[in-house]
Amino acid sequence: MSAGAFCPICRCLLSPSQWNLGEFTECPNCRAPTRTLVFPALARDAHSNQPVPRAEAEAGCFFHSQWRAENLCNSCGRFLCSLCTVSFGDQRLCPDCIRRKREESTEAQFRDQAILFDNWALLILIVPILCLIYIYFGLIFSVLATAFIIIGWRRQQTVVPRGRYRFVLAAVLAVVEGGSWIALVWLIVWLIIRHSADLTP
Numbered sequence: 001m002s003a004g005a006f007c008p009i010c011r012c013l014l015s016p017s018q019w020n021l022g023e024f025t026e027c028p029n030c031r032a033p034t035r036t037l038v039f040p041a042l043a044r045d046a047h048s049n050q051p052v053p054r055a056e057a058e059a060g061c062f063f064h065s066q067w068r069a070e071n072l073c074n075s076c077g078r079f080l081c082s083l084c085t086v087s088f089g090d091q092r093l094c095p096d097c098i099r100r101k102r103e104e105s106t107e108a109q110f111r112d113q114a115i116l117f118d119n120w121a122l123l124i125l126i127v128p129i130l131c132l133i134y135i136y137f138g139l140i141f142s143v144l145a146t147a148f149i150i151i152g153w154r155r156q157q158t159v160v161p162r163g164r165y166r167f168v169l170a171a172v173l174a175v176v177e178g179g180s181w182i183a184l185v186w187l188i189v190w191l192i193i194r195h196s197a198d199l200t201p
Contacts, residue, residue, distance in 0.1 A: 005036045051081040062094070073097055117152020118166035121145040125173045138181030145174045 005014045012029035014036055024033040051067035054060045059069040061081035069079030075097040086093050089109060093101075101110040124145040128134040134141065149167050156162070 005038055007032060007034055009034075051083045075101070111157065114158045115152070115156065116158070116162075117148045117156045118162070118164070118170060121148040121152070121170035122166060122173070124148065125170060125177055129177075134177070134181070135184070138184075139178055142174045142178030142181065145170055146178075149174065 004016075005019060006012065007014060007027040007030060009032040010027060010030040012027055014027065014034065018025045018034070019036050019038050021035065024035045026032070027034050051061070051064065052070070054066060054068040059079050061067045061069050061084055062078040063084050064081055067081035067083065070082050071080045071085040071092050072078070073080055073094040074091045075093055078094050078096075080092070080094055084094055086095060086098060088098065098110070101107060105111050122145075124141050128137065128141045149171050153164070153167055
């Protein structure tokens with residue numbers, strides 16, 4: 001094993017039997033109480049992923065016929081050696097299936113890009129106010145943001161789970177801004193009509 005855990009006092013190499021225990025154990029060298037927590041990958045045998053040569057009566061790997069098949073791809077069913085087996089979440093996949101799933105982007109965990117509809121909706125609502133173009137196109141921006149909210153509510157998929165509070169905030173802002181724009185336009189029209197009536201003899 002190429003890696004290990006060491007006593008923080010005397011730097012003595014600790015035995016794997018002392019790793020990830022619920023209680024303290026003594027260092028074999030200085031007798032200091034130690035409790036060592038390591039990642040599971042550190043405790044894994046370094047040679048466990050080495051492919052095994054295939055015997056004549058054994059099934060071979062789809063990609064490397066000289067190596068013994070040890071796993072099945074959960075997507076396409078190909079025989080895989082330990083070298084070609086890629087653990088992806090709770091699935092064991094071959095490299096071809098991972099590439100295909102990334103190209104299809106049908107599953108969130110295989111996507112490296114995602115449209116954040118909630119962020120776009122908030123951006124559409126906030127930027128026009130800061131740029132003072134809301135006065136002219138406020139209703140259009142509110143409708144556009146509402147469309148992003150409706151579409152993104154079900155279609156937004158990301159690897160890291162995101163709460164929907166941004167959608168709720170954007171919906172509230174869209175209603176407030178759309179209503180405010182309509183009220184503003186109505187007020188302007190009412191003032192123009194009233195002013196015209198006052199000027200009429």
